[in-house]
Amino acid sequence: MKFEDSKYSRHLAYKKETFSFGTVYVTEHFLLSEFNEGIHVDNNIAKELVSRFSNVISKGIKIGYIANRYNSYSFDPQLWVDFNKDYDAFVASAIVTYSNFSYLNASLEKKFFNKSLKRCKSVEEAIEWVLNLEEFKTGINQN
Template sequence: MKFENSKYSKLLEYKKIEFPFGTIYTTKHFVVSELNEGIHVDYTIVSELISKFSEYIRKGIKIGYIANRINSYSFEPQLWLDFNNEYDFMIASAIVSYSDFSYLNSSLEKHFFQKSLKRCHSLDEAIEWMTNLDEFKKETKLK
């Protein structure tokens, strides 16, 4: 399910940012990515995303990240290690998988991510988990 088709797009204030490689939705506490079919997520794409959120990083804002994998694409797991070494603004991550293969890939990525990474079977599960993290629970109330 796409974020814009979910109940959360009506419950949460968000901003939609479109890139050539996919769409990002930013909320107060987390970001949802929906990347295009067949792309390969490499350092160039991650760098473009980081530059878009550099103001948040400089301000010390902590956020969560949800990869809503509605499309099939490849991802370099090593990027999680590089990312963790360079940046410290992400509290946790959730990967929403819609196929067994995608779920297996997220299991591999979990070994590379140094913070909490939850593998989910639905966008609802990912958002509920993210909004119930202690860091956000005090401020986020969903109806």
């Protein structure tokens, strides 16, 4: 399920950012990516994302990251190591998987991410998990 088809797109304020390789939704507590079918997320894409969201990830703001992988694409897990070294914005990440292969890839990525990374079966499960992180519990109205 795409983010815009979820109940959360109607209940959370967000900004939609469109790229040639996919879409990123920006909320108060998380960034959610939905990348296009068949792309390879590499250093070039990572640099473009960091450039576009530098105001969020470089000001000491703590957020979550959700990769909604309803499309099949590849991801260079080394990017997690590089990102962790250069930035400290993400308190945790969730990867929504829709196939066994995607779940296995997320398991591999988990080894490269030095914070909590949860593998989820739906975008709503991922959003609920991120919103219930201790870092965000104060000030969130869950109704």
